[in-house]
Amino acid sequence: MSQFLKVKTAEEVLDILKTLDFLEAETVRLEQACGRILATPVSAPEPVPHFARATMDGYAVRARDTFGASESLPALLEITDEVSMGKPVSATTEKGKAIAIPTGGMLPSGADSVVMVEYTIPMDEKTIEVIKPVAPGDNVLKEGEDIGLGEELFGAGWHLRPQDIGVLAALGMQAVSVRRRPKVAILSTGDEIVPVSTEVVPAGKIRDINTFTLTAQVQEAGAEVGFKSLVEDDLDALISACRKALDTHDVVVLSGGSSVGVRDFTLRVLDFFPEAELLVHGVAVRPGKPTILARIGKKLFWGLPGQPVSAMMICRAFVLPSLMILQGAESALEPGAEYGNTCRAVLNRRLPSVHGRTDYVPVIVSRVEGEIHATPVFGKSAMISTLARSDGYVIIPAHVEGLDPGSEVTVHLFQRV
Amino acid sequence: MSQFLKVKTAEEVLDILKTLDFLEAETVRLEQACGRILATPVSAPEPVPHFARATMDGYAVRARDTFGASESLPALLEITDEVSMGKPVSATTEKGKAIAIPTGGMLPSGADSVVMVEYTIPMDEKTIEVIKPVAPGDNVLKEGEDIGLGEELFGAGWHLRPQDIGVLAALGMQAVSVRRRPKVAILSTGDEIVPVSTEVVPAGKIRDINTFTLTAQVQEAGAEVGFKSLVEDDLDALISACRKALDTHDVVVLSGGSSVGVRDFTLRVLDFFPEAELLVHGVAVRPGKPTILARIGKKLFWGLPGQPVSAMMICRAFVLPSLMILQGAESALEPGAEYGNTCRAVLNRRLPSVHGRTDYVPVIVSRVEGEIHATPVFGKSAMISTLARSDGYVIIPAHVEGLDPGSEVTVHLFQRV
Incomplete structure (x- = not known):
């Protein structure tokens, strides 16, 4: 050696x-996967949603039946059925008809859009007036519109966050391969x-x-x-x-x-x-x-x-x-990796440094008149209290000979576990 | 109700x-305390260090014996003993004498400072020339200089980080009271x-x-x-x-x-x-x-x-x-609490918003020519993939009616567990 x-x-x-x-790599259950790092890329084994869903409460309609509708000239539609949450409806939305639908409900066949309940006026139990037209696709999340079948979602090396776990849950992936x-x-x-x-x-x-x-x-x-x-x-x-x-x-x-x-x-x-x-x-x-x-x-x-x-x-x-x-x-x-635990601040003291050496200088971060200030914590190097008093540290790169007051610096914040 | x-x-x-x-409150062992929040303030039950320590390798001396020393007119001192790490030395540093000491070693009685080895020239096994004077206290961490006896270190509500655990360890606190x-x-x-x-x-x-x-x-x-x-x-x-x-x-x-x-x-x-x-x-x-x-x-x-x-x-x-x-x-x-997981960025799209409502808008953070940009992730609200694609979110306060491109915004970053 x-x-x-x-x-x-x-x-x-x-x-x-x-x-x-x-x-x-090892396989962990989804409940244990948050904070872990993917060993292999993840692609969607199925589309999300796997059926067209309403994104608003209202009525499933054929958009063309509402074209030109206005308050003065509303479109009159007959309510033929009602979609229940979590259930397919057997009825088809036919010309001139509407089917009541809740947010998240499954769009009936024949319908291509949802009229928000706010733009309808009930005439009687079976009839509504539509006072604003919709275009095909309005207020509908189409099959695969959130996540397409086969779409690559996360690459290998991706650090899983709560929302990523949510995506994997939506896809029914009960376990993932992580390092x-x-x-x-x-x-x-x-x-x-x-x-x-x-x-x-x-x-x-x-x-x-x-x-x-x-x-x-x-x-x-x-x-x-x-x-x-x-x-x-x-x-x-x-x-x-x-x-x-x-x-x-x-x-x-x-x-x-x-x-x-x-x-x-x-x-x-x-x-x-x-x-x-x-x-x-x-x-x-x-x-x-x-x-x-x-x-x-x-x-x-x-x-x-x-x-x-x-x-x-x-x-x-x-x-x-x-x-x-x-x-x-x-x-x-990578440089981008520093986002998670840094902040930009204005240095409010001079920081001396020596060319050819990278310095890590503990700082206190404070807000002064809307500006974030970094105040170096000087102290003999053996003092553990300097780190306890600090919020993070500033890196002075080897090629820089000190930083002047007023310099904008990146503070690497001490993470709380 | x-x-x-x-x-x-x-x-x-x-x-x-x-x-x-x-x-x-509950009491947890120090090993389990990181990330926990103190229920009661912590004061130092003893000083740190509890004895004067050298902060450099060199010689424990009486500063006055080096006054006026220079390369052309060095001070001649006799080495009478050597401090071992972790042990008190019985010898006293007398007038005209020096005791060799390592970084962290306990300062002998009589000495008030340490001359760095770099500023000494060995004459023989028992004698050194000092070529630069020291002042009393130089290269010494005095008793209680890091942490004073009785000093309040952390208030109730303090979120313990690794370095705080280090301070508690230094003080021999094997358990702490946390919520x-x-x-x-x-x-x-x-x-x-x-x-x-x-x-x-x-x-x-x-x-x-x-x-x-x-x-x-x-x-x-x-x-x-x-x-x-x-x-x-x-x-x-x-x-x-x-x-x-x-x-x-x-x-x-x-x-x-x-x-x-x-x-x-x-x-x-x-x-x-x-x-x-x-x-x-x-x-x-x-x-x-x-x-x-x-x-x-x-x-x-x-x-x-x-x-x-x-x-x-x-x-x-x-x-x-x-x-x-x-x-x-x-x-x-508190406003300061946001430091840990935010970054400042320049908004690169217009963000519409309605007066009287606070909006949380997911954004992607990217670095463009040294500037950090926040790009809003639009998408129907039901789409879980919008959050998986985002790095954080921007808050549009209730009193603001939308933000223009070029606005500086605070991005609240999605934490990784």
């Missing part, structure tokens, strides 16, 4: 992620880390934050967190924990293991996995430069900084996209 | 929702509705869509869906299903039951619940005007239109906010 690789740019890392193989959710192991290491349950934390130690934040983030991306463990900063313990994790998970996210003295501990762990292929060793970003990505057979191994803010930002910027890719969401890395 | 109420505006409905009582998730029953009715499992749908019938779409939406808002049922359009069957649902759920969402002939079926059902208080009977919106909201004791009863697109839009506009309010998210209805 080559240990000598140049630091990659953020874009290069995202390009590498795009080459990852998808996980296999399996990645199973992720979260390992945290560091000589200074003690479990959250530690009541009195000894001097020099701090409680484990990363296991909690990374688990919550990874679940946001639809992955399942299996094995979670605090591992002591010891090569044998780390190798054994990683081996166990890789056996039964698709992705291992290890944070820490790169403090002074044990710098590149994570890399040394990788040496014990002969299949390991180092894809990324350092990213030109701040925070989170000492990030590692390796492929171990079909599994993915992320080495994240131990510092909680850096670990969270790298997880958000790279780990979550990798989990979306494994689930087949090819569009996860 | 008064059956005669005037149609409410969308704003009036939201104002009513703000008066709903929160569900009771209970609402338990929701989803009932769908309509003479024309058959189960999704129906292989050959008879003429005049259509498959049940609402049970699936409403379930997926309601789960998006953090609610638990319990009882789900397709109920025949029969008063006794509906009363019995509602009674069963109200017994064991906080919210009942009934769609359908308002077709011609059975118009106000839902209201007739409410008559059989003496405690029922009708809060809303009709909303000046499109789609979804025939919407009903009632309070039955401490339970909430929503009557939604049967038409799937109308049901989804009303669910999104009113039912989901009501579920957030029940969970204690007072901010769910």
